[in-house]
Amino acid sequence: MMNKKQLFFLTLIEEKFMVDRVLGWIRQLTDVGLSLIALGVVLQIIFGAAVPFLGIDVIGSVVGLVKQLGGEGLVGLVAIWVLWGIWVKK
16 A cells, blocks of 8 residues: 555656656647648749648748838847747757
8 A cells, every 4th residue: 555655756757657658749740730830831943832732822921921020120029039939949
């Protein structure tokens, strides 16, 4: 039979395992999303803006996001820096 201290540490280990699994899923979903964006950019470069099975303008959306962040001045630079930090950390 386990005492309270052993049970506490076992619970902490199980919680850390669950958090690690959820973070792994989030990283995988992020990688899939970024891969889809990259694929959309490549398809638009190859086929032009009218890719029939791609319902959105990926390049236009990326350019619009960069313009919006760039137009915010220092706040936009900080946002880009934070996003870059998240990307590099993985």
